Amino acid sequence: MRRALELAARGPARGVNPQVGCVLLAPDGRTVAEGWHRGAGTPHAEVDALSRLGADEARGLTAVVTLEPCDHTGRTGPCSEALLAAGVARVVYAVDDPGDESSGGGARLLGAGVAVERGVLADEAAELVRRWLVPARTGRPFVTVKWASSLDGRAAAADGSSRWITGTAARQHVHEVRADHDAILVGTGTVLADDPSLTARGDAGELLADQPVPVVVGDRPVPADARLHRHPRELVQVAGHDPAAALDELWRRGVRSVLVEGGPTTASAFVRAGLVDDYLVYLAPTLIGGPRTALDDLGVASVDDQRRLRVASVTPLGTDLLIVARDDTGSTP
Structure with a gap:
């Protein structure tokens, strides 16, 4: 076997x-x-x-x-x-x-x-x-939520700047993870604030052979000059703010794995809905402080309600760590 x-x-x-x-x-x-x-x-x-x-x-x-x-x-x-x-x-x-x-x-x-x-x-x-x-068991795409943060859980400084918290090894690994998913999803807030390309690129900045479908969730329009319009795959826009509805639409389009790279609002919505299969946390040995946490409110009013995860792996990436965690209380194996 x-x-x-x-x-x-x-x-x-x-x-x-x-x-x-x-x-x-x-x-x-x-x-x-x-x-x-x-x-x-x-x-x-x-x-x-x-x-x-x-x-x-x-x-x-x-x-x-x-x-x-x-x-x-x-x-x-x-x-x-x-x-x-x-x-x-x-x-x-x-x-x-x-x-x-x-x-x-x-x-x-x-x-x-x-x-x-x-x-x-x-x-x-x-x-x-x-x-x-x-996906075969749940009837929805596999969902990976990814973020990079400091040791104190901050994804950006107080002024919103976040480039770069992690080092080059971690950032290159993110591109490999992108190439390994059918789609990459962000909210309109991330598009308007960062103008991301959402492509998977190699060490020299070249496009990798496998590119995820770029997906934007939300009601605000994507600007006509946004870099997403130059993505090698056609941009998919899903109106509204319902993670389950977005996954249903992507499932109908043949998408079976989604990397959620949106900011705290989008990531937290998927966590609250119980729709996350893997958590990829790139942890940098730095301290930032301030209000810009990696996740927003998760509906945890008491410590008794906290969402316990299982650490599946810890991998050094240069000076950073990649922590992969899973929720074993859900329906995923």
Whole structure:
């Protein structure tokens, strides 16, 4: 299964399809073939592995797959049917497919007499496809809220200036995070105050190959000369101030992951609504003081109401720290 996870990681992390890997084993444990999913419209991992074998060469083999084989016809056929037609005798998979249409492959295989084992390295597999699994379970894009702050939690000085609190390593990492999301979202306040480009750029300022869709939420118009109009992706504007409504609109547009980079007002709205899956906090060893905190009111009237998070990782970036935190009380894995 760990080899299948390595194969799965070769596939694209963005988009509507999960990363999936498959290893076909002989009865003596020897690896016979391997495969992985290379993106929407391409063969699924199981079919990719089976395609490397001749007729009847898969009969009696064990298929080890990181995700439950699908049981529906989309741009490709059901993997459950492909495994049955190939004569695979046993299927071992890590994570159940939560999709209403795509799930059920395990039950179908079991009903056809195939030995099925589920849950092997489930936690590791769920972590790999977390950015796909959360949207599949919740029906909304995966939401990452990011901010940079001083040790005392300030995102800007009293006059509003914030360039730069963190160092170059942290700032470059932000661009890599942008490129890893389908969309990047800010409020109109940030657009009017900072005129951001919201592009993902390399060390020399060049545009990276993957660019997030720029999204602006709010009722005030984006100025005609704003840099966002020169973004390589078309600007999306969502009226109103309802985070859930904004995510619904982005979901309809095929967006499955959103990086919220707006100021305290926008970030706090997503936190209050319980719509944040990952928190990325770039913490600089500096003190600023004053009123410009990274978040606004979260509806926490008492310390008993505080929002406890779990620190998933801490990574040094130059002189700064990147802290990734999650809310384990929510519905996300």
